[in-house]
Amino acid sequence: MLPPVPATGERGRRGGPSRPPARPGPAVEHRVISCVRFQKSAATRFFRVAIVAWSVQVARAGLCGSARGNLFSPPGPVRGPPCRVPSPSNGRRMTTPVSGTLSRTAGRGVALASDIAGEVFGFQGEATALPGEFDLNFHLAGTGGDIVLKLSPESRRPVLDLVAGSLRHLEGARLPAAIPRLVPPVHRGDGSDLVAHVDFDGNPHVACAVTYVHGMPLADLHPRSMPVLEELGTLLAQLDLALDGFGHPQLDREFPWRMETAPDTIRARLDDLTQGRDLVAATVARALSRLEPVRDGLPACVIHNDANDYNVMVMPSLHGARLSGLIDFGDVAHGWRVTEVAVAATYAMMGLPDPFEAACAIAGGYSSVLQLEEAECAVIVPMVALRACLSVCIQAREMALQPDNAYLAVSQEGAWQLLDVLARADWRIAEFRVREACGLSPNPRLKTIVSWAGQAEPRAPVMSPEVLAHPHTLDFSVGSPELPHPDDGPFDRLVADRIGTAGATVGVGRYGEARLVYSAPAFRSPGNAGDEARTIHLGLDLFAPAGAPVLSPLPGTVVSVVDNGTPGDYGPTVILRHTTPDGTGFHTLHGHLDRATLDHLEPGAPVDAGDLIGWLGDADVNGGWSPHLHLQIIALDPLHDDGQQVAEPGNYPGVALQRLRTVWEAVLPDPTAIAGLPAATVTAVAPAAQPVLRKRDLTAKRKTVLGSSLSLSYDDPIHVVQGWGAWLYDDAGRAYLDTVNNVPHVGHANARVADAIARQSRILNTNTRYLHSEITALADELLAHLPAPLEVVFLVCSGSEANELALRMARCHTGRDGVVCLEGGYHGNTGGLVEVSQYKFDGPGGAGAGPRVAVAAMPDTYRGRFRRGQGMSDAELGACYADEVGQAAARLAGGPGVAALIAEPILSCGGQIEPPPGYLRAAFEHVRAAGAVCIADEVQVGFGRVGDAFWAFELQGVVPDIVTLGKPFGNGHPVAAVVTTREVADSFANGMEYFSTFGGNPVSCAAARAVLAEIRDRGLQNHAREVGNGLLRELRALAKRHPVVGDVRGRGLFLGIELVRDRETREPFAEACSYLVNRARERAVLLSADGSDHNVIKIKPPLVFEEGDAALLVETLDTLLGESALRE
Structure with missing residues (x-):
């Protein structure tokens, strides 16, 4: 059951003005100017059209109009109950059934719409029927532009009056996107703007025409662009400012979509739901618990009130989608200002892996014009929940009336999915994200907690003073030389070695580090730009031997003692609650303990500062980690949000996504100050600079000290700090699939190559004027792969x-x-x-x-x-x-x-x-x-890359006179070669000495020999053939689904995808290529463009590229090629 709803008073609700008093509007006087009779040659029906002048001046501001939905009715399509039908286009489509009497006469309306448009509005064009729930709508395209013609029942005239008045008020407003404008009838009598009255089938109707707003609905835009949503927020704020001062009696009308009365509407329609009633009831109760305390103080104004994803028009583009317009002013009302943001956010959030990012974009855009107050930020998510509940309840009644209409079921899926997400989400974190987007500090409680915790008394170190006496800071950041190579020994042994070598008693893992050690599936999160890995460590790690005692740092109460036994998790974990003198509560989490801890404490038990709360566990019991304590402060209740359970008991995230870092830092602040480390150590373990700041500094420095002709890849360059296999990692720990770098032929950071370079560097590196076995050994190994008469090798550097x-x-x-x-x-x-x-x-x-x-x-x-x-x-x-x-x-x-x-x-x-x-x-x-002579340049294609042969020239059955080798020969180390015949080599020996200072040096030769050995021992040529052939098949199948792909070609792992504007003309499509490259980079797949016309996607990854990598590449390309920018 829904909770009780406060009684409605004269100003809307008990206790205050949830809705402002009605604003006075002009009285409306109608008078008939003339009548016009139409006869359609193919029909016997006549229309009497009365031209009516309104004393309200509705200049060319125009009535609201849309070619895509009901122009003045509640938002369409309305979402409904859980869908069991596969959902095209995000579960929503454009065709809305026309109902009632008008649906039976729609055909005759189409036949006469062109005549009405021409005779009444002076517009010549062919009519096409459009969706409409209560009205007949037609799109007419003419030489002077496009319009929408509307035939509405006379009963809807007050709403049309409101819409006309609002658009009249907006005439001349400088808005960043289009809104509809009224097209006046040609018979204007005394000069007033006019609309036409039509006696249709014996029933009076109103005819009006509005300008057509071009674009596609936001609902059909793929992907859902966050910059467009930010633009939408900006537009809505500017629109609300422009509507200031507009008055009309209908602004305070009662209708189902009013947020102030949403709980009443839901209550009245809850029984219409055939399923999901408990979810809706619980959601409303949770929303009201947040809304009721602040509702009386929420700012109110005239709002559009219906920026749903079919009323927001966008223009897709290869240079980025942009907002093109807003339609449907039929729900304009006087209400809470924040409702504008919440309604738009509701529909923008549907179907997204991270829906709250959309809400933040809209709220941030709105606040850039009209600063949202703290109370407004707090109720955006609750209002989103109410709007979604409204949607499913209102639609349920429509389904009861039209049980065979499969569309109604499909159209509800987005709302039910959103309600499911909201039910599981922590609304406090969502609020913090909204606050940050609006320029506010994410967590208003944080300052109190951090200030007190840093100087609280009594207090105690979290481990014994003897353990903490001599700390050594460990560097686990991305790219750290202290991190073990993936092929090295166990991690815990290496950590112990580092601590022992430093003569330390404890190793300290820093707060705020971006780390790559979090490889378990639990650390991956779905994002709107693809899956993301949580990499930012938001705790303090203290590495010590298993069995070391762990102490409570502050007085408190045991909240939970739980074994989080999933591999990669905390293992046995203790959470304590603490309270500041002003009553503000917060928690500390102590993870990776021994199982003996589970029997040592009971939930609810009090603890004093310095009390024993457990012992460090070893890797067998602590989640699989080197023995250490993970300590973190949690600046909110980790389990409940207003009574709603939002986390597993005894657990809480300790690692965050980089893009949400600042929000989570406000939830999980640095606990170093309460750990009890020596004062000198606290500075040493301060968080490293945020990756975004380092990237900004690097970009600025590069522009200062390097030549501008030295280009960077991608519109948003990547700060790469580490590589492994076919993957690169940026300084925030994000992994990128590398499909373009053929230099690391046998994989980034190949252990065999790196060891060979290091080993030889420690022994000797000199030039070729001295005898050394490495150069001759390399020449022999290289020549073993080449046909006769290629038998003489010259080693160079590039x-x-x-x-x-x-x-x-x-x-x-x-x-x-x-x-x-x-x-x-x-x-x-x-x-x-x-x-x-x-x-x-x-x-x-x-x-x-x-x-x-x-x-x-x-x-x-x-x-x-x-x-x-x-x-x-x-x-x-x-x-x-x-x-x-x-x-x-x-x-x-x-x-x-x-x-x-x-x-x-x-x-x-x-x-x-x-x-x-x-x-x-x-x-x-x-x-x-x-x-x-014939020179074969194998710099890009050699060393088994083409799969079917070691050298690409072998595919053509030829033997060159000279072969040149480069890029992959040293796997990134600068080594290259020229191989030729004895005849050519002897001609070159004409008395002029040839010498290359670094060519053929022992270190380079060692690197190249390791590369050849890796190709041989790991069967990488055959691997390139098998993976490449499979990838080629999948890419050609993909091409059949996407017309922009003109050709797919290549051998092994040297492939190309040519993009064209038209398959018949084969006109190159460089813009599409650039779009794909940059969009793939956003989804963490690295592509590159090539070709004389820059319209070819080149694929030449390291040869260790796996079948799973190929599948990810194909999946990413398939998704991107289906995006709106490439479909329009």
């Missing part, structure tokens, strides 16, 4: 250096200077290589091809000159593109002559272009016939 050396060799061997390169090719960053890289010299800042260069067409069979599907076989395509190489060589013959063809066997910067079969064989024949 792919650019390797390609420079290759060109020197070619020119020395042939005595000529000219080079044939491929369109879209890129070979390095030196001046000589930019000269032969068409991707660069024809790009921004480039000077075009020089006299020593001839460019051959890129062998692109999707968008190139010769294409698949034009009647040519693969062999013919390869021959045609190879002829382009021959023609390029011929162009150089009369000038500098041709020394070499330099080409990637699969073009990378050109867009992951795999040539057709036979292309390189024929191209090499043309080049060699001209007396030149």
